[in-house]
Amino acid sequence: MRVAFVSNVVYPYVTGGAEKRIHEIGSRLANRGHEVTVYGRHFWDGPSEITSDGMTLRAVAPAADLYNDDRRSITEALDFAARALPPLRRRLRDDEHDVVVASVFPYFPVLSTRLAALGTDTPLVTTWHEVWGEYWEEYLGSLAVFGKVSERVTARTPQHPVAVSGSTADQLAAIGPGRDDVAVVPNGIDTEQIRTAPRPDAGYDVLFAGRLVEHKNVDLLLEAFNRVCEERDVSLGVIGDGPEKARLESQRESLTNADAVEFLGFLDEYEDVLGHMRAADVFASPSTREGFGLTLAEAMAADCSVVAADHPDSAADEVIGDAGFLTAPTAKALAGALETALDGDRPIVDPVDRAQRFDWDAVALQAETVYQRVVDSDGRPLESDAMLGTSP
Template sequence: MRIAFVSNVVYPFVTGGAEKRIHEIGTRLADNGHEVTVYGRHYWDGPAEITHEGMTLRAAAPSAELYDGDRRSITEALDFAARLVPTLRRHLRNDEHDVVVASVFPYFPVLSTKLTALGTETPLVTTWHEVWGDYWEEYLGRLGPFGKLAEGVTARTPQHPVAISGITADRLADLGPDRGDIEIVPNGIDTDQIRSAPLPDEGYDVLFAGRLIEHKNVDLLLEAFDAVAGGTDLTLGVIGDGPERDALEATAASLDHADRVEFLGFLEEYDDVLGHMRVADVFASPSTREGFGLTFAEAMAADCTVIAADHPDSAADEVLGNAGFLAEPTVESVRETLDRAVDGDRPPSDPVARADKFDWDRVATRALSVFRGATNDF
């Protein structure tokens, strides 16, 4: 099959969940004899078109800054959407691709991909990582309605939608697509890599890994840990960086057991994060907004007891099943659950076995089935 992915950012030259998903699925499909092309910005060295790990990387636009301050740049997304059209049109008109798969978001490249594909027999598959809805007003302030409008227009554009979780599919259905038409293909993990990651010189009993932003609720975890740590030698490691780091470090410094908490910052090597998961007993992240929750799957594969938040804006329950614990996003509930976990209480189902469900090999097989279905439905 001839598969084209559209993503302004390309892994491993830019690292992030959406681009890594394309890389992991794309390389596996290429290894199985499929022709895979990725249209993105020119973040790699060398010519505009190269072969990388079996895939063709084709630059539709030059490299550019992705962020304007702390937020993704709207002008960057518009610029990439416009520059994508002539490059993609040329190859679609030559009937070089059986299907085009575009990541959401940003939204504008999805719309330009659909426009470019008009008049061809190439279907558009979209991958929805999140649906923000009212969160746009918090993210963009007075410009929030424009974010919601772009999201709504994209959702109502004819497409073969894929969501990474049931909660994302439900929210997408509220914007237009019929729920029965939305396929679910979760994000994935490399279970072999996780279980063979090198162990750190020093590990922690309880671990958090993620971006230090408000909805991750790391402050709740810090206070809950402090309440549990008395009379023990428990330690907490916090991996990640973000706008809340200074405030969280100040909170940690005020705890009774501040000497048991360490902020490791952003770890450049993914294996270093996995190694810390392997030596931790408990992985805790009371985040209230997770379109999927990849760190939960990674931690389960590392045989951690996982604690996540029970919240309508989080897909944690879908990822964990009965192989982890859910807590209300309050200090008291997280404390009670953490206390049980550090005392050795384990979930009813085996976390390692649950994590196997999300191995990239299985995810790639599922994605290929969806791509083939889209071409049959055209």
């Protein structure tokens, strides 16, 4: 196959989950003999077209700031969509690609990719990491209607959608395509890299890693951990940064056992995060909105006992299954789950074994199958047996 990925950000020059997924899947497809091209912004030094890990990286727009304060820049997304359209359309008209894969979010490049493909035989696959729905109210406030409309328009654009979890697929089906038309290919991890990451000199009994935003519910974790500390000599490490950091640090100071909690901030080296996971006994993430829950899979691969929130807007139950502990997102319930895990009770299923299904090698094979079936379908929707995700 000749596969084209469209993403304004390109890994490893920008290090986020969506671009890393493209890199890991794309490089493995290239290694399996497929021709892979990534259309993105020119974040690397040198010419606008280079070869990296067997893939062609083709810049169709200059580097640009991706954020305004703590929010993704709408003007950046619009600019990239407009700049990507003409060169991508020329390539598709020349029949250079068998399938084009556009990452959601942002939405506008998906729409411009669809326009670029009009009049050609090249099918469009989209990768949905999340469906925001009512979260737009929290994210944009009075402007939420624009986010909701953009999301719905994108969902209803002709495409072959791929969701990273069954939960995300269900949410997508509620605003656009039929559920049977949404294939599920999870996000992935490098299990070998996790197993060999160097441990820090000193670790924590309980660890959290993630962006410090409201729906991650780190405030609940702090309250629950403070209760646990009443009868146990344990420590909590919090890795990450975000708009909630100052409030959470202030909350930490009010805790009876404040000395047992340490904020490590954002760690530049990914392996440092993995090392802390390897050194921890328990990984806790009471987030109530997870399109997939990558840190949960990473923590399982590091042989942590994982504690996560059970919530309809989170795919945590799909990721951990019986290889961790699900709990209601309340301080009391979370404290009980932490106590269970800290007492040495292990999940029914071995976390390391569970994590293996999310290794990038396995995920890339699933993605390859979906892309090939799209190419072979001649533009027809895939049947429900193309649902390739994981079950609990």
